Amino acid sequence: MGYKNILVDQEDHFGYITINRPKKLNALNKETIEELHLAFEDLDRDEQIRVIIITGSGEKAFVAGADIAEFSDFNKAEAFELAKKGQELLFDFVANLSTPVIAAVNGFALGGGLELAMASHIRVAGSNARMGLPEVSLGLIPGYGGTQRLPQLVGKGKAMEMIFTGAMVSAEDALNYGLVNHMVEPEALISFCEELALKISRNSPMAIKAAIKAINANFEDGVNGFETEIAAFGNCFGTDDFDEGTSAFMEKRKPEF
Numbered sequence: 001m002g003y004k005n006i007l008v009d010q011e012d013h014f015g016y017i018t019i020n021r022p023k024k025l026n027a028l029n030k031e032t033i034e035e036l037h038l039a040f041e042d043l044d045r046d047e048q049i050r051v052i053i054i055t056g057s058g059e060k061a062f063v064a065g066a067d068i069a070e071f072s073d074f075n076k077a078e079a080f081e082l083a084k085k086g087q088e089l090l091f092d093f094v095a096n097l098s099t100p101v102i103a104a105v106n107g108f109a110l111g112g113g114l115e116l117a118m119a120s121h122i123r124v125a126g127s128n129a130r131m132g133l134p135e136v137s138l139g140l141i142p143g144y145g146g147t148q149r150l151p152q153l154v155g156k157g158k159a160m161e162m163i164f165t166g167a168m169v170s171a172e173d174a175l176n177y178g179l180v181n182h183m184v185e186p187e188a189l190i191s192f193c194e195e196l197a198l199k200i201s202r203n204s205p206m207a208i209k210a211a212i213k214a215i216n217a218n219f220e221d222g223v224n225g226f227e228t229e230i231a232a233f234g235n236c237f238g239t240d241d242f243d244e245g246t247s248a249f250m251e252k253r254k255p256e257f
């Protein structure tokens with residue numbers, strides 16, 4: 001499928017998505033969000049793909065936010081739709097994808113860029129990355145899940161500070177806050193993500209899908225995460241992956257999922 005704003009690739013069990021608007025620091029316009037939705041959907045459907053790595057093109061930015069030029073003249077109703085549609089198509093979609101998504105944060109991850117990284121399941125930052133939610137400096141607030149996912153990752157106090165000041169934090173601070181899982185040298189960013197992806201891809205995709213669902217249940221209103229876990233645990237039994245995983249253990253060999 002031909003995309004205008006993103007590059008999609010796959011090799012062995014890994015899918016790669018690169019947001020490719022380097023001249024606009026990979027800012028997310030409507031079309032890019034729609035393309036990202038389709039690319040994630042396609043890779044998620046492909047049973048060969050066990051992990052998706054998302055990054056930004058160029059050396060400067062992962063994503064410098066939602067495209068400000070596109071929404072600058074929106075009225076309240078249009079802005080409401082922008083946030084709602086964006087969350088459905090991309091941010092919630094990624095957070096609930098069955099295939100694990102690793103964000104390789106290779107530079108600025110601001111506004112919608114940080115929100116996309118936070119919607120991903122795992123974040124790895126290059127040491128040159130800078131992250132923040134600067135929306136209040138524009139007279140608005142994060143609209144792609146930032147007010148919800150940032151406190152989940154860093155706690156309410158730090159999230160309030162980051163959102164009220166709009167200040168960028170360094171990769172090192174982000175690591176200390178728990179905003180990213182790892183910080184590595186920029187040159188090693190993708191290979192580090194691939195090593196992580198390799199470890200994940202050796203495990204049961206069915207079980208990982210169930211784990212994503214159960215972990216996310218912890219953050220869903222009105223959902224009992226423990227009950228979700230119990231049901232998902234039960235559903236693993238009797239599956240091919242369960243048979244393979246337990247047989248391999250008994251036979252002292254590595255499982256092949």
Ligand code: COA
Nearest residue numbers: 023024025027064065066067068069108110111112134135
């Ligand atoms: N939306 C639209 N365009 C953006 C953008 C965004 N979020 N972020 C950067 N760009 C564009 C700039 O307008 C510029 O385009 P131009 O060359 O046509 O003028 C280009 O990307 C390069 O950005 P520039 O600002 O010149 O780079 P810089 O190195 O001086 O600054 C940043 C980098 C990230 C600090 C700065 O671009 C910035 O503050 N961007 C907006 C961040 C933001 O507020 N995001 C939240 C949006 S809700």
